[in-house]
Amino acid sequence: MNIKLKIWRQPNAKSKGRFETYPLNDVSSEMSFLEMLDYLNNSLIKDGKEPVAFEHDCREGICGSCGMYISGRPHGPQHRTTTCELRMREFKDGQTITIEPWRAAAFPVIKDLIVDRNAFDKIMQSGGFISINAGAAQDANSILVPKKNADEAFDSASCVGCGACVAACKNSSAMLFISAKVTHLAQFPQGRIEAEIRVKNMVAKMDELGFGGCTNTRACEAECPKGISISNIAKLNREFFVAKLKD
Amino acid sequence: MSKLNSKIPDGPLADKWTNHKASLKLVNPANKGKLDIIVIGTGLGGSSSASTLGELGYNVKVFSYQDSPRRAHSVAAQGGINAAKNYKNDNDSIYRLFYDMLKGGDFRAREANVYRAAEVSNLVIDHYTALGVPFARDYGGTIDNRSFGGVQVSRTFYAKGQTGQQCLVGAYSALTRQIAKGTVTMYPRREMLDLVIIDGKARGIITRNLVTGEIERHSAHAVVLATGGYGTIYYMSTLALNSNASATWKAHKKGAFFANPSFVQIHPTSIPVLNSYQSKLTLMSESLRNDGRVWVPKKQGDTRKPNDIPEDERDYYLERRYPAFGNLVPRDVASRAAKERCDAGFGVGSTGLSVYLDFRDAIKKKGKKVIEENYGNLFDMYEKISGESPLETPMRIYPAGHYTMGGLWVDYNLMTTIPGLFAVGESNFSDHGANRLGASSLMQCSGDGYFILPYTITDYLASDIKTPRIKTDTPEFDAAEKEVSERVKKLLSINGNETPTSYHRRLGKIMWDYCGMVRNEEGLKKALVLIKELEDEFWKNVKVAGKAEELNQELEKAGRVMDFFELAKLLCTDALNRKESCGAHFREESQTETGEAKRDDDNFSYVAAWEYKGQGQEPELHKEELKFEYVKLQERNYK
Numbered sequence: 001m002n003i004k005l006k007i008w009r010q011p012n013a014k015s016k017g018r019f020e021t022y023p024l025n026d027v028s029s030e031m032s033f034l035e036m037l038d039y040l041n042n043s044l045i046k047d048g049k050e051p052v053a054f055e056h057d058c059r060e061g062i063c064g065s066c067g068m069y070i071s072g073r074p075h076g077p078q079h080r081t082t083t084c085e086l087r088m089r090e091f092k093d094g095q096t097i098t099i100e101p102w103r104a105a106a107f108p109v110i111k112d113l114i115v116d117r118n119a120f121d122k123i124m125q126s127g128g129f130i131s132i133n134a135g136a137a138q139d140a141n142s143i144l145v146p147k148k149n150a151d152e153a154f155d156s157a158s159c160v161g162c163g164a165c166v167a168a169c170k171n172s173s174a175m176l177f178i179s180a181k182v183t184h185l186a187q188f189p190q191g192r193i194e195a196e197i198r199v200k201n202m203v204a205k206m207d208e209l210g211f212g213g214c215t216n217t218r219a220c221e222a223e224c225p226k227g228i229s230i231s232n233i234a235k236l237n238r239e240f241f242v243a244k245l246k247d
Numbered sequence: 248m249s250k251l252n253s254k255i256p257d258g259p260l261a262d263k264w265t266n267h268k269a270s271l272k273l274v275n276p277a278n279k280g281k282l283d284i285i286v287i288g289t290g291l292g293g294s295s296s297a298s299t300l301g302e303l304g305y306n307v308k309v310f311s312y313q314d315s316p317r318r319a320h321s322v323a324a325q326g327g328i329n330a331a332k333n334y335k336n337d338n339d340s341i342y343r344l345f346y347d348m349l350k351g352g353d354f355r356a357r358e359a360n361v362y363r364a365a366e367v368s369n370l371v372i373d374h375y376t377a378l379g380v381p382f383a384r385d386y387g388g389t390i391d392n393r394s395f396g397g398v399q400v401s402r403t404f405y406a407k408g409q410t411g412q413q414c415l416v417g418a419y420s421a422l423t424r425q426i427a428k429g430t431v432t433m434y435p436r437r438e439m440l441d442l443v444i445i446d447g448k449a450r451g452i453i454t455r456n457l458v459t460g461e462i463e464r465h466s467a468h469a470v471v472l473a474t475g476g477y478g479t480i481y482y483m484s485t486l487a488l489n490s491n492a493s494a495t496w497k498a499h500k501k502g503a504f505f506a507n508p509s510f511v512q513i514h515p516t517s518i519p520v521l522n523s524y525q526s527k528l529t530l531m532s533e534s535l536r537n538d539g540r541v542w543v544p545k546k547q548g549d550t551r552k553p554n555d556i557p558e559d560e561r562d563y564y565l566e567r568r569y570p571a572f573g574n575l576v577p578r579d580v581a582s583r584a585a586k587e588r589c590d591a592g593f594g595v596g597s598t599g600l601s602v603y604l605d606f607r608d609a610i611k612k613k614g615k616k617v618i619e620e621n622y623g624n625l626f627d628m629y630e631k632i633s634g635e636s637p638l639e640t641p642m643r644i645y646p647a648g649h650y651t652m653g654g655l656w657v658d659y660n661l662m663t664t665i666p667g668l669f670a671v672g673e674s675n676f677s678d679h680g681a682n683r684l685g686a687s688s689l690m691q692c693s694g695d696g697y698f699i700l701p702y703t704i705t706d707y708l709a710s711d712i713k714t715p716r717i718k719t720d721t722p723e724f725d726a727a728e729k730e731v732s733e734r735v736k737k738l739l740s741i742n743g744n745e746t747p748t749s750y751h752r753r754l755g756k757i758m759w760d761y762c763g764m765v766r767n768e769e770g771l772k773k774a775l776v777l778i779k780e781l782e783d784e785f786w787k788n789v790k791v792a793g794k795a796e797e798l799n800q801e802l803e804k805a806g807r808v809m810d811f812f813e814l815a816k817l818l819c820t821d822a823l824n825r826k827e828s829c830g831a832h833f834r835e836e837s838q839t840e841t842g843e844a845k846r847d848d849d850n851f852s853y854v855a856a857w858e859y860k861g862q863g864q865e866p867e868l869h870k871e872e873l874k875f876e877y878v879k880l881q882e883r884n885y886k
């Protein structure tokens with residue numbers, strides 16, 4: 001099939017970016033979306049032009065590196081799919097596809113479609129852990145955890161840190177990301193010990209780093225490729241409320 | 248005298264590590280903060296090393312080319328992580344885990360190292376559980392286990408099909424805690440491009456800042472490589488696309504011996520090549536073989552749809568050839584059997600290069616719901632890529648390059664032949680012999696970093712406490728930086744006609760055809776010629792777009808491909824030298840009458856450690872003889 005790509009080009013953080021349009025012919029419907037971009041880059045290089053920079057690594061939906069708006073939607077049109085898992089059979093012959101980097105104050109553009117998501121790491125550093133050193137743990141089965149909690153912890157912990165939730169939110173809130181971590185760790189007895197301080201610190205860090213607040217639009221849940229549920233946010237709010245009451 | 252001293256401690260096998268630990272020197276807490284350690288890599292090997300060294304009080308600097316530690320390739324591991332807990336009461340033990348690994352590796356690993364890996368495995372599970380890794384659990388709240396890849400006990404801990412992601416998120420959280428405390432400094436988006444040696448010791452690295460292109464100097468009292476494997480040498484593999492060999496290769500060129508480079512595991516169950524643009528081969532976890540049955544049509548070139556082929560016209564070739572283990576034979580055996588059937592014309596799919604993995608009978612027996620619950624996310628992944636549901640139509644699978652048992656040679660202390668340079672995780676060669684058993688890599692990477700390296704590196708550093716902070720304005724750093732800058736300039740100046748990716752693809756094909764699942768002397772010799780020709784062409788005709796002083800992904804690729812050429816030659820040289828078949832290394836000249844791998848213990852019971860001798864020079868082989876005191880060598884038999 002033949003398609004038209006409208007892609008955001010921006011040489012670096014300091015320069016201003018703009019859209020460039022590239023027609024691309026003979027795209028196979030079996031290609032993955034990123035293979036289509038490989039194909040585009042190959043032809044750009046052949047024409048002596050600069051290839052489009054985009055982030056990727058595992059190409060199987062687990063590392064969270066990839067991520068871009070595809071025709072206005074984070075990770076493109078397919079539900080619960082990362083950009084790298086998306087296939088060209090989701091698009092039509094003759095279609096124009098617009099591709100942009102995440103737009104959020106806390107995620108500045110580095111080049112073309114690549115943004116800096118270091119703010120997520122900083123949030124994690126503010127409390128996204130259980131404080132235990134190597135060597136201090138007891139036998140794993142000495143902590144019994146109901147299957148229900150373990151399964152819930154798993155679901156929350158399947159967040160890959162891609163940032164689509166922030167990109168989808170009109171406030172650029174990182175609430176889904178944070179709530180997934182808070183809920184994950186709160187399912188375990190040893191995780192509860194720091195639950196209150198964790199939630200307070202992570203929320204404070206989020207505010208400090210320029211993410212917006214949550215106004216319950218649910219856009220994050222709709223676009224999260226890993227199906228992280230908004231019920232995590234409700235749980236976070238409860239934790240946060242209880243923690244604040246004790247202040 | 249051999250230059251290799253493996254430093255294996257004396258004493259009975261089960262006491263070696265305990266006794267050795269007691270003999271290792273300590274560093275007092277006040278001195279630890281004055282000692283700098285560089286860790287390269289943030290996978291399970293790197294994250295575990297860096298966080299633990301930080302917890303101990305060292306001043307740690309950790310590097311990765313990804314933007315966040317959490318994205319290291321370990322994240323992609325699916326199936327599980329082993330430990331000898333015996334939670335299932337199926338008579339598992341440290342000894343059995345040790346024995347399974349040693350036998351699975353076809354007796355080409357050190358007894359002492361493998362035993363220790365099994366010994367610390369239980370601590371690893373305890374630690375991950377404490378960190379909040381959500382391992383699968385039973386209704387009573389205890390942790391569940393499953394059996395995995397060619398063993399007869401259930402010792403694999405898992406978190407659905409995301410064990411790597413869940414463990415790495417745990418390891419990453421411990422690392423972030425140290426970063427917040429200031430014991431560890433994280434340098435993301437940095438690529439190590441050279442190792443700096445001062446007075447014979449590893450003292451620093453040269454990196455390229457992947458955002459600005461700046462070439463930087465970093466010094467330390469010791470350097471730890473945790474840079475993963477080199478399976479991407481085949482271009483298409485199950486690894487993340489950016490995985491590469493450059494860090495270990497640069498260390499090799501600076502004097503670290505490279506051990507058993509040709510030991511590469513080809514995984515039997517990956518989604519096959521479906522089109523010519525494909526950039527990677529997605530792994531389908533081996534756990535699928537617990538319920539899936541592997542087959543091809545009995546008739547060559549049968550083009551009927553799989554569900555139209557009646558039972559008696561199907562050849563369940565693994566069950567036929569290996570009645571005792573059936574579909575659960577080790578990876579190398581399953582891979583070669585698939586290749587054999589396809590080469591003989593029985594393969595399926597448009598290319599004829601795939602076999603079926605069929606869940607029909609398991610669904611009949613256990614019900615759709617159970618099968619979906621166990622494998623749902625893998626089935627989704629498969630369906631997204633192929634457009635077919637494994638619940639309706641058998642999956643199509645084919646082997647793919649997956650794991651490299653070879654790596655930097657290390658002694659029992661995980662130190663390479665360069666004093667002060669350590670290697671952990673997949674980047675070293677130490678625990679998996681000629682073939683790795685499923686779920687034992689996550690275990691080894693984590694064991695190395697949490698419970699082995701912190702003790703052994705302390706012993707090394709104990710004699711360095713008087714050494715002040717290492718300066719970076721020395722002639723050694725000057726020279727290394729100059730070399731790196733010039734290489735970058737050279738790559739950008741060629742301005743030929745073909746992209747680095749195109750060269751990578753072509754190199755990968757040579758390696759897959761001649762140094763893949765099956766090897767022979769003629770093919771390997773031919774490969775050496777072809778690689779050299781392609782490498783010469785690369786240096787005349789590669790086109791690297793963009794500039795040095797900016798984010799430049801083409802330049803990154805070119806640098807990695809350049810090193811792959813050199814490593815590829817060493818792979819073939821090693822494969823040529825090892826005239827026996829063992830584990831994943833199958834030399835056609837050395838097989839039994841029934842076509843199984845035939846080891847030659849009299850002549851090849853050694854680790855082949857290669858020394859770099861300079862550009863264009865033949866590498867020198869050093870042999871570390873393997874002694875087996877506690878197990879009797881046997882033929883691996885899965886019939």
Ligand SMILES: Cc1cc2nc3c(=O)[nH]c(=O)nc-3n(C[C@H](O)[C@H](O)[C@H](O)COP(=O)(O)OP(=O)(O)OC[C@H]3O[C@@H](n4cnc5c(N)ncnc54)[C@H](O)[C@@H]3O)c2cc1C
Nearest residue numbers: 288289290292312321324326327439475672673686688689
């Ligand atoms: C698809 C797949 C599934 C797997 N499933 C399992 C499983 O179920 N169980 C199991 O036990 N094993 C499994 N394995 C194997 C296992 O995942 C790996 O062997 C293991 O994760 C390697 O970890 P590592 O820490 O050594 O390196 P990696 O996780 O590969 O990390 C390498 C790190 O080094 C950094 N790095 C590399 N080079 C440089 C450089 N030059 N400069 C700066 N940084 C650098 C990278 O940024 C990265 O952080 C699987 C492998 C694959 C491919």
Ligand code: SF4
Nearest residue numbers: 159160162163165224
């Ligand atoms: S919550 Fe979902 S969208 Fe947000 S970072 Fe995690 S995986 Fe991505």
Ligand code: FES
Nearest residue numbers: 057059064066084
């Ligand atoms: S490239 Fe890893 S999630 Fe897309």
